[in-house]
Amino acid sequence: MLKIWGRPNSTNVKKALWAAAELDLEYEHIIAGGAHGIVDTPEFRALNPNGLVPVIEDDGFILWESNAIARYLAAKYGVGKLWIDDAARRADAEKWMDWASTTLASPFVDIIWHTVRLPEDKRDPAIKARGVTAFAKALEVPEKALSGQPWLSGAEFGIGDIPLGVFVYAWMELPIDRPEFPHLTAWYKRLQERPAYARSVMTPLT
Structure with missing residues (x-):
């Protein structure tokens, strides 16, 4: 299952959550960043060495940077929806x-x-x-x-x-x-x- 790390009041995290929602994807949302912590742990830094959210894991593929995440989800799951072929x-x-x-x-x-x-x-x-x-x-x-x-x-x-x-x-x-x-x-x-x-x-x- 797709996993999305990030606090829900983050502008960048909202991009990832919104893209996933538009595509009707099931995902696990792991609250992280800001007052919620987690981003400075060795485990999270192994996912994103920048210590920032959002981060996603999709079938073992790790990706950070909010715009890249939106593009990736659209390309993989959004044919006929978010993705534009031309x-x-x-x-x-x-x-x-x-x-x-x-x-x-x-x-x-x-x-x-x-x-x-x-x-x-x-x-x-x-x-x-x-x-x-x-x-x-x-x-x-x-x-x-x-x-x-x-x-x-x-x-x-x-x-x-x-x-x-x-x-x-x-x-x-x-x-x-x-x-x-x-x-x-x-x-x-x-x-x-x-x-x-x-x-x-x-x-x-x-």
């Missing part, structure tokens, strides 16, 4: 996975840590504001893309929607001031209608 269309969808990780991760950390994760006396409003500004500026890119197609993956939902979909859940639900992005908001509403998204992503942020 190489050009697949690459066009997958670029959003890497874009979300390289462009949104840094401002996202500033936002979530200085909104909910840190004790109130440790939160810095200036850092939070800087993160919100940078995140909002970046969202102008998918907002434009979604004005001409329903999903980042194209005409149908696919793996390209997963990383940003996880980030946007926090963006939409945290108590922050957000500019209006009508196409992104409509896309988020479509995500909320997916049972796998509701079960795997729409969970507590702390």
